[in-house]
Amino acid sequence: MPNRIDQKFEELKSQNKKALITYIAAGDGGYDLTEQAVLAMEKNGADIVEIGVPFSDPIAEGPVIQAASLRAIRDYHTTLKGVFELVKKLRTQTDMPLLLMLYANTIFRTGTDYFFEKCREVGIDGVIVPDLPFEEHDEFQDAAERNQIYNISLVTPASTGRIAKIASQAQGFLYCVSSVGVTGMRDNFDTDFDAFFSEIANASNIPYCVGFGIRDGKTAHRMSTYCDGVIVGSAIVNKIGEHGQQAVPEIAALCQELRAGLDQA
Numbered sequence: 001m002p003n004r005i006d007q008k009f010e011e012l013k014s015q016n017k018k019a020l021i022t023y024i025a026a027g028d029g030g031y032d033l034t035e036q037a038v039l040a041m042e043k044n045g046a047d048i049v050e051i052g053v054p055f056s057d058p059i060a061e062g063p064v065i066q067a068a069s070l071r072a073i074r075d076y077h078t079t080l081k082g083v084f085e086l087v088k089k090l091r092t093q094t095d096m097p098l099l100l101m102l103y104a105n106t107i108f109r110t111g112t113d114y115f116f117e118k119c120r121e122v123g124i125d126g127v128i129v130p131d132l133p134f135e136e137h138d139e140f141q142d143a144a145e146r147n148q149i150y151n152i153s154l155v156t157p158a159s160t161g162r163i164a165k166i167a168s169q170a171q172g173f174l175y176c177v178s179s180v181g182v183t184g185m186r187d188n189f190d191t192d193f194d195a196f197f198s199e200i201a202n203a204s205n206i207p208y209c210v211g212f213g214i215r216d217g218k219t220a221h222r223m224s225t226y227c228d229g230v231i232v233g234s235a236i237v238n239k240i241g242e243h244g245q246q247a248v249p250e251i252a253a254l255c256q257e258l259r260a261g262l263d264q265a
Helices: 005-012 029-043 065-074 080-090 104-110 111-120 138-145 163-168 193-203 217-224 234-246 248-263
Strands: 018-025 048-050 098-101 126-127 150-151 174-177 208-211 229-232
Touching: 005 018, 005 193, 018 208, 018 234, 018 248, 029 048, 029 080, 029 234, 029 248, 048 065, 065 080, 065 217, 065 234, 098 229, 104 111, 138 150, 138 193, 138 217, 138 248, 163 193, 174 193, 193 248, 217 229, 217 248, 229 234, 229 248, 234 248
Parallel strands: 018 048, 018 229, 048 098, 098 126, 126 150, 174 208, 208 229
Antiparallel strands: none
16 A cells, blocks of 8 residues: 555645645644644645654754643643554544654654554554664664555755765655754754755655744745745644644644745746
């Protein structure tokens, strides 16, 4: 059975559209709020959703997502088991590609084989493990492939010279980090995008999407000119930090703005 990620990018290509990939921290505001937000994001233009598994030490994250992880763990007692139950419930309502973004220790602690079997069982299509170096991706690769789960690879501006090697083994899409550093909304980017994406374009045989720093329709449109889609996390998560249980309409409106930016000629 084809992976939903591949199917989605083929569909978008046929429509000459760019992908909108959004992120939400599971359990921030409670599982019900996460469920409502995921469905609202799909309804308002998101093509793929990354569901973040809260972690006590999210080293790749900036203050917005760090705060969301803390709220999810401290205030709502979010667990991986609960996240799997959330995904299982979502799968009765949507067939969109769903990814888990989590740290390697969570997988090791759970048991690699069990983790990926559970991903397949509930309907996860891919995982993003930001603290797993490419040179160590074999730690998970066999278990992921046995269960038809894509292990999404990341490249950063610091990956120069290694991009071709990483891209040659990438699955689903290549996650291109816009800037060196942690996640978060940015006013300015200091990366030479022409050089960065030129190297990626020459190396990648699969779609590549850019994340870290995209906050609105304007930045989404600007960044989409370099790649096949954009990834938006902190700007979404910030809506929950600001609006709590009333965040879903705000998230929906932001997705509409992002979608309009991507679809702008």
